[in-house]
Amino acid sequence: MTGKVAVVTGGGTGIGRASALALGRDGYSVVIAGRRPEPLEQTVNDGKAEGSRLLAVVADVSEPADVQRLFDQALEQFGRVDVLFNNAGRALPPVPLEDVPVADWLSVVAANLTGSFLCTQAAFRVMKKQEPRGGRIINNGSLSAHVPRPRSAPYTATKHAITGLTKSTSLDGREYDIACSQIDIGNARTELADMLSAGALQPDGSTRGEPMFDAGLVADAVVHMANLPPEANVQFMTLMATKMPFIGRG
Secondary structure, eight states: OTTOEEEEETTTSHHHHHHHHHHHHTTOEEEEEESOHHHHHHHHHHHHHTTOEEEEEEOOTTSHHHHHHHHHHHHHHHSOOOEEEEOOOOOOOOOOGGGOOHHHHHHHHIIIIIHHHHHHHHHHHHHHHSSSOOEEEEEEOOGGGTSOOTTOHHHHHHHHHHHHHHHHHHHHHGGGTEEEEEEEEEOEESTTTTHHHHOEEOTTSOEEOOOOEETHHHHHHHHHHHTSOTTOOOOEEEEEOTTSSBTBOO
8 A cells, every 4th residue: 555645633642543553554654633733743753663654734624724734735745645534523521402502512513523524625626636536535423423322412413414424425526536434433442432431321311331442443444444446435334342332222
């Protein structure tokens, strides 16, 4: 895969970091984006120590100018974009729907949905023009794209919307050789999700710890999806802790 280029948003921590490092080990040049420079720099240094080519761009993906700068720097440094992993996002602590502050709703929509849309737009513009044409966009969905957790209206609404964005991107990308996939992840062990192992609110009102699995398995799946030939696509993948509450949730 030498010569291929990937952009990973939210690449400084968690699933984004693991995926960026895995893509780098697989021969990709990787551009990682995030709002905090320190985690980005750590990921770049760790990748370089493994012999990978990583570039960090401090960017807020909900800001159009930042997204444009992200893709401009990817092109300037590496010349093309073959894969975009729309991974950046945020969640809120459980809050009753009627008590969610409008500002919190808007911030989750901006990070999870608007950011993915803006990055998809920018990737389309690049992938349509480059030679060879096309590429692959992978969206980080969630089991919340299928069923909600209690008191998670903003997060759940955006993740359902990501599914719509994935389908529209797949359809509109066909004529430009742009494929789009979605990976729906449940209880990967990251700093953000570790709290679930200690205790997660359940629909019956109880709080119980839930099984987790290694986030490196998500990174492996992202690399697999990225490396498919142009004529094949994983449209949707669900990767989850085997015994977590999903089938039969509630």
